[in-house]
Amino acid sequence: MEYGPADWDEESYLALYADVKAAVAAGHLPSGWHHYQQHGWAEGRRSGNRPAPSGHQTRLCYDPWTYLEITPGRVLKACCNFGTTVELDQLNVGSLHRAWNSEPFQQLRQQLRDGRLNERCTACHIRPWIPADDFAALLADQGFDLNPGPLRTLRVEVTTACNLRCTYCPVSQPWYEPRSMTLDTFDQVLALLADQDPQTLQVHLNGHGETTIHPQWLSFAQRVLDLGFRPQLITNLSRPLAVDEAAALARFAVICVSLDTVDPLLLRQMRRSVELKTIEANLKLIRTLGDGDPPALQLSCGVYDQTVMGLEQLGTFCQKHGIAAITFWQLVKYPDVPDALNARPIPSLPEPQRRHSIEAFERAVNAMEAKGILVDVAGGFLEDWKRDLIGAEAHPSLAP
Numbered sequence: 001m002e003y004g005p006a007d008w009d010e011e012s013y014l015a016l017y018a019d020v021k022a023a024v025a026a027g028h029l030p031s032g033w034h035h036y037q038q039h040g041w042a043e044g045r046r047s048g049n050r051p052a053p054s055g056h057q058t059r060l061c062y063d064p065w066t067y068l069e070i071t072p073g074r075v076l077k078a079c080c081n082f083g084t085t086v087e088l089d090q091l092n093v094g095s096l097h098r099a100w101n102s103e104p105f106q107q108l109r110q111q112l113r114d115g116r117l118n119e120r121c122t123a124c125h126i127r128p129w130i131p132a133d134d135f136a137a138l139l140a141d142q143g144f145d146l147n148p149g150p151l152r153t154l155r156v157e158v159t160t161a162c163n164l165r166c167t168y169c170p171v172s173q174p175w176y177e178p179r180s181m182t183l184d185t186f187d188q189v190l191a192l193l194a195d196q197d198p199q200t201l202q203v204h205l206n207g208h209g210e211t212t213i214h215p216q217w218l219s220f221a222q223r224v225l226d227l228g229f230r231p232q233l234i235t236n237l238s239r240p241l242a243v244d245e246a247a248a249l250a251r252f253a254v255i256c257v258s259l260d261t262v263d264p265l266l267l268r269q270m271r272r273s274v275e276l277k278t279i280e281a282n283l284k285l286i287r288t289l290g291d292g293d294p295p296a297l298q299l300s301c302g303v304y305d306q307t308v309m310g311l312e313q314l315g316t317f318c319q320k321h322g323i324a325a326i327t328f329w330q331l332v333k334y335p336d337v338p339d340a341l342n343a344r345p346i347p348s349l350p351e352p353q354r355r356h357s358i359e360a361f362e363r364a365v366n367a368m369e370a371k372g373i374l375v376d377v378a379g380g381f382l383e384d385w386k387r388d389l390i391g392a393e394a395h396p397s398l399a400p
Contacts, residue, residue, distance in 0.1 A: 016369075058115035060130040064108045065144050068100065069155040070189060071207065072179040076100070078108055080207075081120045091188035093195055100148050109146050113139055125330055128380045152200070156189055157181070157207025159214045164236055166271045168304065168343040170334055171209075178209060186220055190227070198228040202253075205231045210238075212245065221248045234258055234300055237282040238274035243289070246282065250290040256298040256327070257283070261307045262317045269341040270306060283321045297323040304331040304343040308357045311364035315371050325374035328365075330381045347385060358385050 013032035014021040020040075023029045032040075061079070069077040075085040076099045086099040099105070111117055115132030142149065161178035162171045170176050181189075193203065203224060211217050212235055224231050230253035237257050241249070249255055257279065261267050264276045287294060301307075301314060318326060336342040346357050361382060368375050377383075 056115050056132045057129045058112055058117060058132040058135050059121055059124055059127040060135060061112055061121070061124075061127040062144075062149075063127075064105060064112065065139075065149040066152040067155070068096070068151060068153070069157060069207065071157045072159060072181040072185070074185055078105055081124055081126070082108060091185065091192060093192060096192060105148070106146050109148075113146070124379065125332070125381060126379045150200070151196070153202045153204065154193075154196075155204040155207060156186075158186075158205055158209070158211045158217060158220060160207060160209040161213060162208075162210045162236075163213045164210070164238060164271045164273050165337075167337045167340045168270070168302070168331055168334065172337050172340075173334055180209075180214055183216060186216075190223055193224065193227055193229065198230070201229070203229045203231040204233070206234045210236055212239070212241075218245055218248055221252075225251050230295075232256070236271075236274065237279045238271070240278055241282045241285060243285070246285040247289045249286050250294060252295040254298060255286065255295045256300050257323075258300045259314075259317075260302045260304075261310055262313050263310055266306065266310070270343065272340070280321065287322060296325070297321065299323055299326040301326055301328050302331055302343075303328050303361055304345060305349060305353075305357065306341065306343050308346060308364075309360050311361060312367050314364070315368040315373060318368070318373050319371060323373070325376070326368060327376040327378055328361075328382075329378045347388065355389060358382070358389060362386075 010032050013036065014024060017032070017035075017040075020029065020032050020035045023035070024031060029035050063079040064082070067079060069080065070088075070091070071077065071085075074088050074091065076088055076096070077085050086102050086104060088095050088099055108118070108121075111121065113132075113136050115135075139145075159178065159180040161180055162169070165172045171178070193201075205211050205217075205221060205224065211233060214220070221231065225248065230251065232254040233249070233252055234256045235258065259267075259279065260270060262276060267274055267276055283297070287297075299314065299318065301311070303311070314326065317323070331343055331345045333343075333345050333348070346354060346361070349357060365375050365377065365382065
């Protein structure tokens with residue numbers, strides 16, 4: 001049986017996912033490690049890797065081999081954090097693969113494989129750490145070298161504009177300049193998709209902004225659906241949907257709702273232009289219009305000082321609306337917004353507030369998992385917080 005690298009916790013992964021445990025016990029899978037590498041990471045399941053305290057590390061990140069993002073400015077990106085981009089002269093299959101094989105992408109893949117990470121990968125809070133030798137072995141097992149592998153995910157950033165002004169978001173910063181994809185650019189994206197297999201390629205119709213405020217978003221979505229793809233979308237669902245909009249969303253594969261709290265007052269204070277009842281009404285309409293294969297509903301939730309003590313309430317919300325999974329992300333701090341309720345990252349809090357916040361978050365995670373909700377803590381930051389807290393308590397001079 002294969003149990004993965006030295007920092008892989010096979011027992012914990014199988015305890016976390018009963019379906020995987022049953023498949024391993026029945027002989028359908030060799031191990032939980034095998035499942036995570038082949039399916040689990042792409043499904044958003046929590047990694048079973050225990051962060052190593054020392055050693056030559058890299059990120060467990062296949063994105064530069066299997067993922068591409070196209071921005072409104074016709075720029076190709078390897079991930080949401082990859083700072084070096086390649087402008088496309090034309091969006092066609094030839095230019096796509098030429099750009100994907102260009103020097104910046106080759107360099108990024110080599111950095112990840114060898115564990116010589118650039119600043120952005122080092123600071124990434126999404127992908128977990130893994131020993132560099134183990135990751136290189138994984139890449140070799142899958143036949144990956146410095147050239148990209150088969151494309152599994154294409155993210156089409158329809159717009160970087162948003163209808164909300166969340167106090168913690170860069171959209172609320174004075175320097176932020178949103179951009180939206182033109183019809184001509186999207187036509188070229190559609191031409192790319194016509195050469196792809198809907199059974200093997202996941203299409204995400206969102207980037208940093210709110211897709212559903214693009215004036216042509218519904219036409220874009222319907223054209224992708226007509227090609228046989230069932231796209232995925234992250235949305236705030238903060239404006240009332242028309243019936244035709246909800247009907248289109250009911251044909252998606254995944255709808256992930258961005259929602260940090262179910263406290264109506266706190267929600268309005270943090271996001272400054274949203275009513276919880278609108279989100280709930282939209283979810284109900286989408287579920288009503290769905291056929292025999294409705295979209296999987298998920299939540300994307302930020303964890304910060306204003307929300308952390310009330311996260312357990314999200315479990316009840318998920319059960320009420322048929323939401324099966326939730327991804328928690330940690331806050332990246334931007335300058336405070338004047339005259340607004342601002343957020344602070346949990347690691348920046350003083351003791352004992354930081355300890356109480358971490359304990360509350362762990363209780364919330366456990367409570368949701370007990371309800372059968374699939375929980376992903378992006379990059380395993382809860383364990384990082386707990387480890388850092390222990391170090392700060394042992395050495396008070398290290399505390400924030």
